[in-house]
Amino acid sequence: MQTLNSNLASLSTNILVEGFSDTSFLSLITHQKYTEDTFYLSGYETITFNQNKRFALETVLNSVVPFEKELLIVSDEPSSRGIAELCLVHGITADVLNYPSSQVEWSNLAELLNTQTNYSHVLLAISGNVDGTVEHILELSKHINHKKTDLILTSPSSVMNWENIARANVDYLICGSTGCNVSSVVLARRNKLVQTEGISRSYTHNLYAFWQKAMSRRKSVIEPMVF
Helix, strand or coil, X not given: XXXXXXXXXXXXXXXXXXXXXXXXXXXXXXXXXXXXXXXXXXXXXXEEECCCHHHHHHHHHHHHCCCCCEEEEEECHHHHHHHHXXXXXXXXXXXXXXXXXXXXHHHHHHHHHHHCCCEEEEEEECCCCCHHHHHHHHXXXXXXXXXXXXXXXXXXXXXXXXXXXXXXXXXXXXXXXXXXXXXXXXXXXXXXXXXXXXXXXXXXXXXXXXXXXXXXXXXXXXXXXXX
């Protein structure tokens, strides 16, 4: 772990965005003003990168899928090829399904989740308008939550509405440029980030270590969460 921290210290200048407040991203998608304290109470964290969205996605996949588990990718064909390639490079076992285009296909996907027990995460890669498909995402999230499977969502440069992120129980949201002078952003549930400690497959794509590095720049005293 000491070696990893040393490695990240040398990489952070080129990877993590310096001086960027996590509250800026959350305020962007909620259209509300957030302080550092109120952002903490949301239960989410943001890790902002100087690298593109592919790097952010690669970091999440490396850091959240355990070696003994599998990933289900649900995406359009061009996106799924790139994601499957990342999985192959990093030894992540993954199944790929085309993004459903009918209610029958959505039902088939739900049935697959009910019968398959080895998926730790479902990755939805959406190339169009995220909020336009939110009802399907909400329906799918019911089956994902029932199976205790985590939901990863990638979106175009426009981010998903905050209300829908919460309604769909999104665990990890990966976005491209948001207009906040960053190249990519990972929005993640804090309780899920804690569980990623020590399981990353890569020294250079370790979400937990990046999160810890980002937290070291914040003030040390934060009020406990209020439930």
